[in-house]
Amino acid sequence: MAELRYCLAWKRPDGSFQPGETFASFAEAATALSAWQPQSHSGALSTQEPCCTDQVEIWCSCQDEPATVLSRPRYSFVVYGTVAGGGGDGSEAAPWWGLQEAITGLVELERSGQLALRHGQRLRLCHREVFATSAGQKRKARAENIAKTVFMAMALMLVAPVLAILVYLLVKGWPALSLSFFLENPRERMTAGGIWAPLVGTFFLVFISLLLAAPVGILAGVYLNEYARDNWLTRIINLAVVNLAGVPSIVHALFGVGVIMFFAELRRNYGIWVPFEDRCLLAASCTLAVMTLPVIITSTREALASVPMSFREACWNMGATRWQTIRTIVLPNSISGILTGVILQVSRAAGETAPILLTGAVFSVPVPDHGWRAFVPYGLHDRCMALSMHLYTISTQVVNVPEHVEYGTAVVLIGLVLAVNSASIALRVYLRSRKKW
Amino acid sequence: MKTKTEPAARPSSSPGESPSSGRSEVHICFRNVTVNYASVVALREINLEVYRREILGIIGPANSGKSTLLRCINRTLDFVPGAKVTGQLLIDGQDVLKVRNVYALRRRVGMVFPLPVGLPLSVYENVAYAPRRAGVRQRHELDAIVERCLRQAMLWDEVKDRLDILGTKLSGGQQQRLTLARALSLDPEILCLDEFSIAIDPVTTMRIEDILRELKQRMTIVLVTNLVQQARRLADRTAFFMAGRLIEVGDTENIFEHPQCELTRRYVEGDFG
Ligand SMILES: Nc1ncnc2c1ncn2[C@@H]1O[C@H](COP(=O)(O)OP(=O)(O)O)[C@@H](O)[C@H]1O
Ligand SMILES: [Mg+2]
Numbered sequence: 001m002a003e004l005r006y007c008l009a010w011k012r013p014d015g016s017f018q019p020g021e022t023f024a025s026f027a028e029a030a031t032a033l034s035a036w037q038p039q040s041h042s043g044a045l046s047t048q049e050p051c052c053t054d055q056v057e058i059w060c061s062c063q064d065e066p067a068t069v070l071s072r073p074r075y076s077f078v079v080y081g082t083v084a085g086g087g088g089d090g091s092e093a094a095p096w097w098g099l100q101e102a103i104t105g106l107v108e109l110e111r112s113g114q115l116a117l118r119h120g121q122r123l124r125l126c127h128r129e130v131f132a133t134s135a136g137q138k139r140k141a142r143a144e145n146i147a148k149t150v151f152m153a154m155a156l157m158l159v160a161p162v163l164a165i166l167v168y169l170l171v172k173g174w175p176a177l178s179l180s181f182f183l184e185n186p187r188e189r190m191t192a193g194g195i196w197a198p199l200v201g202t203f204f205l206v207f208i209s210l211l212l213a214a215p216v217g218i219l220a221g222v223y224l225n226e227y228a229r230d231n232w233l234t235r236i237i238n239l240a241v242v243n244l245a246g247v248p249s250i251v252h253a254l255f256g257v258g259v260i261m262f263f264a265e266l267r268r269n270y271g272i273w274v275p276f277e278d279r280c281l282l283a284a285s286c287t288l289a290v291m292t293l294p295v296i297i298t299s300t301r302e303a304l305a306s307v308p309m310s311f312r313e314a315c316w317n318m319g320a321t322r323w324q325t326i327r328t329i330v331l332p333n334s335i336s337g338i339l340t341g342v343i344l345q346v347s348r349a350a351g352e353t354a355p356i357l358l359t360g361a362v363f364s365v366p367v368p369d370h371g372w373r374a375f376v377p378y379g380l381h382d383r384c385m386a387l388s389m390h391l392y393t394i395s396t397q398v399v400n401v402p403e404h405v406e407y408g409t410a411v412v413l414i415g416l417v418l419a420v421n422s423a424s425i426a427l428r429v430y431l432r433s434r435k436k437w
Numbered sequence: 438m439k440t441k442t443e444p445a446a447r448p449s450s451s452p453g454e455s456p457s458s459g460r461s462e463v464h465i466c467f468r469n470v471t472v473n474y475a476s477v478v479a480l481r482e483i484n485l486e487v488y489r490r491e492i493l494g495i496i497g498p499a500n501s502g503k504s505t506l507l508r509c510i511n512r513t514l515d516f517v518p519g520a521k522v523t524g525q526l527l528i529d530g531q532d533v534l535k536v537r538n539v540y541a542l543r544r545r546v547g548m549v550f551p552l553p554v555g556l557p558l559s560v561y562e563n564v565a566y567a568p569r570r571a572g573v574r575q576r577h578e579l580d581a582i583v584e585r586c587l588r589q590a591m592l593w594d595e596v597k598d599r600l601d602i603l604g605t606k607l608s609g610g611q612q613q614r615l616t617l618a619r620a621l622s623l624d625p626e627i628l629c630l631d632e633f634s635i636a637i638d639p640v641t642t643m644r645i646e647d648i649l650r651e652l653k654q655r656m657t658i659v660l661v662t663n664l665v666q667q668a669r670r671l672a673d674r675t676a677f678f679m680a681g682r683l684i685e686v687g688d689t690e691n692i693f694e695h696p697q698c699e700l701t702r703r704y705v706e707g708d709f710g
Contacts, residue, residue, distance in 0.1 A: 318619060
């Protein structure tokens, strides 16, 4: 077998390697590296392409015979800059500092037998700037990018259904949408006219339910976050709140019916005053209020908890009472979060059908077209119409309703929800921009 | 009312009594105070007296119960669930632990904790906060209080032209001085400082130390500090705490020059391996 030869090769600008001198021993080849000046863009190197010298390879081949070169070098070492005395082993993690150290290290490695090039194998020595990205870092960056893209794709997939639904509804319902659609009452067994009566009904339902739920929920949230100690009572309340939030809305509806019947019985048998004794606007609003209450409590607590404890302690240290602290520091800095939570419940209450279906909303209520009664068509103890209920009615219970009326109603309902949600987001963004710490 | 108790037997107290007899009127008196946090005993049977209008330095390694001691004085331990205090803590002979109106108590005790807290109010309102809650309404009175406190906290020159910016927007060191100004805003008779200088630069610290020497004419100051030298510079007497026990208390000079206790000597000489 022919004697092994060691050949230095420089990297060309195109990435291929340009073979240079050939040496009889590895040590000689390594020593010849001294002439290699990693930063020699100035052309100090005597090779043909002086501009690209940040990588050099030592090939092992038989004399005169061009080696069949493997695609990857067998060994790869790194040199950082020219700072001396860093002390590394030439690996990616602990590079050699400076060329002299690299050469000493290489020769040492070869002598100890840790480094043995066989025929056709290569050793690569790369020069890196200290802060240049290494291959490992590039790999990490690539993984990072892939992860980011995947996550973003998932997030974007959320947008797709919303857009699809919106566009579909808008296209289908477009012919129905006009000012009179909003302002007219349903006519001719709901096959013509507009949605005024149910729209007003929804407005009343949501307004009254929030009037009931917001104060109770906010005050309860303040109590739970600011006053309650961690004892069994607090834990029971927390458990109740969590469970109430998880109750399906149809169960709320049945519960509402139960309360109505209970009230009616109280009234009939004992003559006690009760707020309602039959299905009506008030009963439906109360049901909605019970349904939204736990979420309002939770969001209030979260908003309050976002005010750092240290503010409260600072106030208490100055002799402020709990209420003074809440009034002057905690509430002013959490009111935005609290309101956002409440507003979000508007859209939830407006969209629900089940709870009102059994407790106060009906298919159709004759509503006057003119006069002040057109604006206050329902008393607290009247039954009312509601948008979600109306949509359900015209799309499943009534025949011969033009398609565009159905879709138009749906557009209005979803538009209301979107508008309210956007308003709450806008409010939050605005208030966050004025965040005080 | 006032109690003129002779200094009770102090644990390994220095032989020399406090040099000026005018100072020996007891202001705060701990009698067998023990504090538990659930299972941790943070303070064990503390017997300690703080004289009126002195600076008492409290030194000791971390977790030795120094902060807990201060929290007892203004009853903010009430806010820590599971914290239990036993014993007697007398301020002017009144047992603090039995006080009903803790708010009045806290107004008499100014407190500065190590972490700077700027309330999310303007600088002016930060300082005026406590006086307002205590019933000061007149604008000119508030103005005077705000200026006095900010001056005492060495913050006035830096913020006098922008009293309306948010306290939370000040730098850390400024916020710490704001905290100090708030503590002074009710002109308390006791001022508790817990490592107040860790966020403040050395030059300002020195100037605040001068102010503290001045304030000493009017109030009793309990100064918890990690900087042994700060206690040496400022304190009339120094108490050394370790692992919840009061190891030694005495005139600062004695504590630093002739400590009775080996532990104290090693701590003040920085010789804990
Ligand atoms: N809120 C707390 N809950 C439970 N343990 C506490 C609490 N605060 C302090 N401790 C414990 O009490 C001991 C004394 O703490 P502290 O008074 O803060 O010491 P120092 O201020 O000297 O560092 C420590 O062991 C600490 O872990
Ligand atoms: Mg502490």
